[in-house]
Amino acid sequence: MLKDITIGQFFPGNSVIHRMDPRMKLILTIVYIVIIFLCKNFWSLGLVVLALIIVVALSKIPVKVILKSIKPIAIIITFTAVLNMFYVRTGDPLLDWKFIHITTGGVITAVFMIIRICALVVASSLLTYTTSPTLITDGIEQLFSKFKFMRNGVHTIAMMMTIALRFIPTLIEEFEKITNAQKARGADLETGNLVQRAKALIPVLVPLFITSFRRAYELAFAMECRCYHGAEGRTRMKLMKYTKLDAFGFAFIALATGGVVALNIFFQHVI
Amino acid sequence: MESILKFDGVYFTYDDEVDETQGNVHWAVSDLSFEVNPGDFIAVLGHNGSGKSTLAKLSNAILIPDKGEVTVKGISTKDEDRTLEIRQHVGMVFQNPDNQIVATVVEEDVAFGPENLGLPPEEIRRRVDEALKAVGMYEFRENEPHKLSGGQKQRVAIAGIIAMQPECVVLDESTAMLDPKGRREVMDTVRKLHDELGMAVVFITHHMDEAAFADKVLVMDKGKVFLTGTPYEVFRHVDEIRGVGLDVPQATELALALGLPGDILTYGECADAIMHSLEN
Numbered sequence A: 001m002l003k004d005i006t007i008g009q010f011f012p013g014n015s016v017i018h019r020m021d022p023r024m025k026l027i028l029t030i031v032y033i034v035i036i037f038l039c040k041n042f043w044s045l046g047l048v049v050l051a052l053i054i055v056v057a058l059s060k061i062p063v064k065v066i067l068k069s070i071k072p073i074a075i076i077i078t079f080t081a082v083l084n085m086f087y088v089r090t091g092d093p094l095l096d097w098k099f100i101h102i103t104t105g106g107v108i109t110a111v112f113m114i115i116r117i118c119a120l121v122v123a124s125s126l127l128t129y130t131t132s133p134t135l136i137t138d139g140i141e142q143l144f145s146k147f148k149f150m151r152n153g154v155h156t157i158a159m160m161m162t163i164a165l166r167f168i169p170t171l172i173e174e175f176e177k178i179t180n181a182q183k184a185r186g187a188d189l190e191t192g193n194l195v196q197r198a199k200a201l202i203p204v205l206v207p208l209f210i211t212s213f214r215r216a217y218e219l220a221f222a223m224e225c226r227c228y229h230g231a232e233g234r235t236r237m238k239l240m241k242y243t244k245l246d247a248f249g250f251a252f253i254a255l256a257t258g259g260v261v262a263l264n265i266f267f268q269h270v271i
Numbered sequence B: 001m002e003s004i005l006k007f008d009g010v011y012f013t014y015d016d017e018v019d020e021t022q023g024n025v026h027w028a029v030s031d032l033s034f035e036v037n038p039g040d041f042i043a044v045l046g047h048n049g050s051g052k053s054t055l056a057k058l059s060n061a062i063l064i065p066d067k068g069e070v071t072v073k074g075i076s077t078k079d080e081d082r083t084l085e086i087r088q089h090v091g092m093v094f095q096n097p098d099n100q101i102v103a104t105v106v107e108e109d110v111a112f113g114p115e116n117l118g119l120p121p122e123e124i125r126r127r128v129d130e131a132l133k134a135v136g137m138y139e140f141r142e143n144e145p146h147k148l149s150g151g152q153k154q155r156v157a158i159a160g161i162i163a164m165q166p167e168c169v170v171l172d173e174s175t176a177m178l179d180p181k182g183r184r185e186v187m188d189t190v191r192k193l194h195d196e197l198g199m200a201v202v203f204i205t206h207h208m209d210e211a212a213f214a215d216k217v218l219v220m221d222k223g224k225v226f227l228t229g230t231p232y233e234v235f236r237h238v239d240e241i242r243g244v245g246l247d248v249p250q251a252t253e254l255a256l257a258l259g260l261p262g263d264i265l266t267y268g269e270c271a272d273a274i275m276h277s278l279e280n
C-alpha cells in the first residue's frame, strides 16, 4: 500500500554506520566530499575510493541499492566526461581526426570526473540510506544550535521538515481517499494524454489543498496549546550523544584526509 | 478553594469591528459565566454553532474575550506575558487526532509539550513514560502515529497534554471522529484521568450518554448557557432540550415516560428501576 512507503531513501538497519551519531555522519560526509576534490593523482583518488568501499561494506547496504543511486545521474556523468574529453587540451595527443582532438590530459580529467561524481553521490546517498529523515533533521538542528545566531532559523526549518515528514503519509492517505471518491463519481484519471490526465487531477488536488490549509490551521492551534513558542527556551528529550563509534568514524576520515594530502605531496600531480 | 478556570460574563465575537450601538453584533458566545473547580467533570452540550469550540478556545488564551474575563488559577487570559503559564494549566485536546500530532514517533510527540516548557531531558523522559502509561499507549511509544487507529491517536494526543501536567483538560468533541470502540477507549481514558489523577475535565460532546458521567452539565444554545445542573436535572427537561436540537439519553427518556423514580441516566439504572417497580 502507498501508506507504507519509506520516506526519502532510508534503509533501516543496525550496522555500525546506522548507529553512528547523525551529526557526526553529516560532518564526516561533508569532509569526505571535500577530500574527494582534493585528490590530485590516482594514488590519492584510489585511497578515497577504498575508504568509501570500506564504509559501504560496513553499512551492509546491498551493492545493488548503491548502484541504483548512481543511475539517475548516469547521463550527467557521461555528458561531463565526454565534454571534458573534448575540451581539455593538455598532455600528449591521442587522437587527431577532423575536428576531434583527444589528449591524455582530457582522458585523465574525464576519468577523474566520473570517479569523483560517483563517489560524491554514493557518499551522500549512504548518509540518507543509513539515517532516517527524522534523525537527519534533528541532527542538523542540534548541530547548528551551538551557533546562537543561526539557532532560530535552523530550528524553524527543522520544525517545518519534521511536520512535513509527519504529514506525508496522512496526505497520501487523503489523496487516495479523494481519488477513490472522484472515481466513484465517474472521474477518469488513468486514460488520455498528459494534458487530459493533468486536468483530471484538478478535482483531486483542489480538495487536497483545501483540507491541507484547514489542517495547518488546526495544527497551529494545537501547537500553541502545547506551549510552542519557537526555539527560545525549548529543550529536547533525546539529546544526541557521541559514542566510541563516532570517535572511530572521525579517526577514519581524519586518516583518509591525511593519507590524501600525503599521497598528493608524494606522487606527481596528474590533474 | 480557588477555582482552576473561571468565566465571568464573557462575550466574544469573530466579527472584526464591534459596534454595539448598531445592535447587530454576532456574538459567538455571550454572557457566559461558570467555574471549574479542582476535580470537576463538566460536560458541555450544544448543537452545531452554539459556541462550544469558542468556549474551549477562550479557556486557554487562544481567543481573548471582547467583554468580561476568563481567569485560569487567578491569571487573566488578557495577561499576555503569562499565556504559557495558562496553557500549561489548561490543556486542550481537539477533534481530529491527525491534526494535533506533531512528531513522527509517538513518544517524541508526547515530549513536544514538556520540551516547549524547557524541562530537563530526564524530567521529560519521566513525564512522557508516565503519560503514555496513563493512557495505555506505553507499548506503542516507538510507533509511527499514522499507523495507529483513531482511538489510539487520540489517546496519544491526550498523553501529549497530560505530560504537561495541567490541572484541567478541555476536550473539544474529541470523540466525534471515532468509531464506537475508539470512543469507548477515549472515554475510559478521560474518566481515568479524572478519577485517578484528579484532573478537572471539561468535556465538550454531541453524545448525551457521554455527558451522563459528568458532575455538571452545561447546555449551550446560541452562545448562551441554556440549562445547567447535574445530568439528571438537565435531562429532565426533555422538551427544552429537544427544542435546542439535542436529544436526552434514551434511558432517561424511557424512565421519565414510565414515571420511574430516581435519577436515571444509563441503561443499567433504567433496567434496575423497571425491575424494582415490577417487584413491588
Ligand SMILES: Nc1ncnc2c1ncn2[C@@H]1O[C@H](COP(=O)(O)OP(=O)(O)OP(=O)(O)O)[C@@H](O)[C@H]1O
Pocket: B014, B015, B028, B046, B047, B048, B049, B050, B051, B052, B053, B054, B055
Ligand atoms: N473562525 C471563525 N470565524 C468566524 N466565525 C466563526 C469562526 N468559528 C466559529 N464561528 C462562528 O461562531 C459561532 C460559534 O461557533 P463554534 O465553533 O464555537 O460552535 P460549536 O458549538 O463548536 O459548533 P460545532 O458543534 O459545529 O463544533 C458560529 O456561529 C460560527 O459560525
Ligand SMILES: [Mg+2]
Pocket: B052, B053, B054, B172, B173
Ligand atoms: Mg466545535
